[in-house]
Amino acid sequence: MQILICVRGSRRNLRIREDTAKYLLNHDVNSAHYDPKTRSMREDPLPDMDPNEKFYAVSAPNPKLNIHAWEAFEKGHDVHMQSAPSQAELLYKNYKINKEKLKVQTKDDVMEKYGNAASDETLPRELLLGQSEKEVEYDRAGRIVKGQEMSLLRNKYEEDVYINNHTTVWGSWWKDHQWGYQCCKQTIRNSYCTGAAGVEAAEASADLMKANIARKEAAEDTHVPVEEQRIPTWGTEVPEDLILDQRRLTETQKKVTPEEMEAYRMKQIHQDDPVKDFIH
Numbered sequence: 001m002q003i004l005i006c007v008r009g010s011r012r013n014l015r016i017r018e019d020t021a022k023y024l025l026n027h028d029v030n031s032a033h034y035d036p037k038t039r040s041m042r043e044d045p046l047p048d049m050d051p052n053e054k055f056y057a058v059s060a061p062n063p064k065l066n067i068h069a070w071e072a073f074e075k076g077h078d079v080h081m082q083s084a085p086s087q088a089e090l091l092y093k094n095y096k097i098n099k100e101k102l103k104v105q106t107k108d109d110v111m112e113k114y115g116n117a118a119s120d121e122t123l124p125r126e127l128l129l130g131q132s133e134k135e136v137e138y139d140r141a142g143r144i145v146k147g148q149e150m151s152l153l154r155n156k157y158e159e160d161v162y163i164n165n166h167t168t169v170w171g172s173w174w175k176d177h178q179w180g181y182q183c184c185k186q187t188i189r190n191s192y193c194t195g196a197a198g199v200e201a202a203e204a205s206a207d208l209m210k211a212n213i214a215r216k217e218a219a220e221d222t223h224v225p226v227e228e229q230r231i232p233t234w235g236t237e238v239p240e241d242l243i244l245d246q247r248r249l250t251e252t253q254k255k256v257t258p259e260e261m262e263a264y265r266m267k268q269i270h271q272d273d274p275v276k277d278f279i280h
Contacts, residue, residue, distance in 0.1 A: 068092045165193040 023034040025045045032043035069081040069088040081088045136147035162169065170189055172182040180187040184198045194201070256264075 065089060065092050068095060164190065165195075167193070 022032075022041045022045055026032070032041050032045045034041045065088065066081055069079055069092070072079050072088075072091060077091070079088050079091055134147065137145045139145050160169070166181050166183055168182040170181060171179045173180040173185055175185070175187070178187040181191075181193065184193045184195055185202065186194070186198070
C-alpha cells in the first residue's frame with residue numbers, strides 16, 4: 001500500500017511531477033494571473049477553498065515494489081522504477097496475481113494427489129485399515145508363491161494383429177538382411193499379402209533374372225573383337241593390295257578440278273600432323 005503524506009506548506013515555484021500545476025486548478029479567466037516567463041503565480045487560484053484541504057499529496061515509495069523492479073530488470077525485463085513508475089507498478093500487480101494463482105493451483109494439485117486430511121470425506125475401510133481378507137503366500141526371497149497371479153508384461157505395440165490379409169506378423173521372416181512376412185515372403189512393410197501365388201511369382205522372377213545375368217556374362221566372355229578396318233586417306237600409307245576401279249577413277253578425275261582437289265587435300269586431317277587434334 002502507498003502511504004499519503006500531507007505537506008501543508010511548500011516553497012513557492014517548487015513542484016514535483018505528480019502534483020497538478022497551480023494554473024490548472026482554476027480555469028476561470030478572471031482567476032489569479034500566471035506569468036509563463038517566470039513560471040510563477042503570485043495569487044491563490046482557489047481563494048475560497050478551505051485552507052485545510054490545500055495540500056500536496058506525495059506517495060512514499062514502496063520497498064517491495066522497488067525490489068521487484070530491480071529483480072525484474074536483472075532478469076531481462078525492460079522496467080525502471082524512476083523512469084516508468086506506472087509500468088513497474090502494473091508489472092508488480094500482475095506478478096502478485098500470478099503468484100496467488102500459482103499458489104492455489106499447487107495446493108489443489110497436492111490435495112488431488114495425496115488427499116485432504118482436514119476434509120470430512122470418509123476413507124474406504126480397506127485403505128483406512130490397510131488390510132484385506134485376501135491371503136498371499138511369499139517365499140524367503142519375498143517372491144509371491146500363491147494367492148496372487150503374476151501379471152504378464154504387456155508391450156506398448158499391438159501384438160498378434162494381422163493386417164492386409166497377412167496370416168503372420170511383420171518380422172516373422174528374414175532373408176538377405178531384411179525383415180518380412182513369412183506367409184508371402186515380402187520385405188515391404190504394410191504391403192498386401194499375395195499368398196502362395198506371390199511366392200511362386202517372386203521365385204520365377206528371381207530365376208529369370210539369374211538366367212538373364214548368366215546369359216549376359218556368357219555373351220561377354222565369348223565376344224570376338226572385330227578388327228578395325230582402316231580406310232586409306234590422304235597422308236597415310238596406301239596398302240599394296242589396294243585395287244582401284246579405273247572407270248570410277250577416270251570419271252572422278254573428269255568431274256573434279258585441280259583446285260577442288262587441292263582444297264579437299266587441305267581439309268583432310270593428316271595422321272602424322274602434330275596439330276591434327278586442334279583442327280576443327
